Amino acid sequence: MQKLLFSDEVEMPKAVNVASVPQLSPFRYPGGKTWFVPRLREWLSSQPRKPKKLIEPFAGGGIVSLTSVSENLVEAAHLVEIDREIAAVWETLVGGNAEWLASRILSFDMTKDNAIEALSLKRKSSREVAFQTIIKNRTFHGGILAAGSGFLKNGEAGKGILSRWYPTTLARRIRNIDLIRARLSFECRDAFEVLKEHKNDEDSVFFIDPPYTAGGKKAGSRLYTHFQLNHERLFSICSELAGDFIMTYDNASEVKDLARDYGFQAKPIPMKNTHHAAMTELVIGRDLEWMKGINRVLEEQVTYPAKCREKGKKTRPIKAVNSRHKGSVHIQGSLPSK
Numbered sequence: 001m002q003k004l005l006f007s008d009e010v011e012m013p014k015a016v017n018v019a020s021v022p023q024l025s026p027f028r029y030p031g032g033k034t035w036f037v038p039r040l041r042e043w044l045s046s047q048p049r050k051p052k053k054l055i056e057p058f059a060g061g062g063i064v065s066l067t068s069v070s071e072n073l074v075e076a077a078h079l080v081e082i083d084r085e086i087a088a089v090w091e092t093l094v095g096g097n098a099e100w101l102a103s104r105i106l107s108f109d110m111t112k113d114n115a116i117e118a119l120s121l122k123r124k125s126s127r128e129v130a131f132q133t134i135i136k137n138r139t140f141h142g143g144i145l146a147a148g149s150g151f152l153k154n155g156e157a158g159k160g161i162l163s164r165w166y167p168t169t170l171a172r173r174i175r176n177i178d179l180i181r182a183r184l185s186f187e188c189r190d191a192f193e194v195l196k197e198h199k200n201d202e203d204s205v206f207f208i209d210p211p212y213t214a215g216g217k218k219a220g221s222r223l224y225t226h227f228q229l230n231h232e233r234l235f236s237i238c239s240e241l242a243g244d245f246i247m248t249y250d251n252a253s254e255v256k257d258l259a260r261d262y263g264f265q266a267k268p269i270p271m272k273n274t275h276h277a278a279m280t281e282l283v284i285g286r287d288l289e290w291m292k293g294i295n296r297v298l299e300e301q302v303t304y305p306a307k308c309r310e311k312g313k314k315t316r317p318i319k320a321v322n323s324r325h326k327g328s329v330h331i332q333g334s335l336p337s338k
Helices: 034-045 063-070 084-094 098-107 112-120 126-139 167-183 191-197 219-223 231-238 253-261
Strands: 002-006 053-056 077-080 184-187 204-208 245-250 265-272 278-285 297-303
Touching (some): 034 063, 034 265, 053 063, 077 191, 084 126, 084 184, 098 167, 167 184, 191 204, 191 231, 231 253, 253 278
Parallel strands (some): 053 077, 053 204
Antiparallel strands (some): 002 297
């Protein structure tokens, strides 16, 4: 049995200034974890020995994997992403076509008409899809690739789509990734399948940052194409991992309930969203004592590890999120119908 301390009266450090963190990813990613990098360093440095591999099953912009490898906090990193457009970028970078992509970005004359023309071209190869994805990510509102997003109108200082188009900077980041690609691997797969496949890897650690849709939250459904997720099953799989892990989640009561049910610890951490509004997210794991100066966020009670639950005990359901996409929709972690 394990005691968890949850309380809303916690000592909170200041939110990280992301400008102080090395920007390694070519993505302008909604929900990105640049602000978490200082805590990432603390977590990995607290491991008894350097992890052989960091597995990031919801890679997105990949800042966690890139930082971990670039700063030699782990020996290697394995990125996983189910979104085909994002996956095309990682396949291009890890697959040896980084120089092609960097050169394509440097030679592109960015205007709205040219961007529209480039995005309308029939896609033939993964690297061409990658280039289109970078254009969309850097010229669409908030970097959002999901259906319904579109070009920036005003942008910063009225620059419109040029507000976030920094070809020299993007090329430099892409070429820097190419320097470490021997220590990176990538798969376009369902996150749950990869977690189950690696659940017995004692020398691996897992950074898990799923779409924020627990309890009917709408942010994930608005930001990502693949936003539907079985959160209860994700917690269940994490309880089976042999290696250490941390999850980041929105600070929602449903998430705290799941942490309580599975005997995990949870701590709040301050951050600022894309509108610079102060918020808190949750860091969840088996042991968060490495997070100095932050109290846990559950009231004191006795909980039982997932494997020791009473037989037949029902878990608290998580409200389903209705998809905006018609037809067949892939829900990561969904269970087959009986």
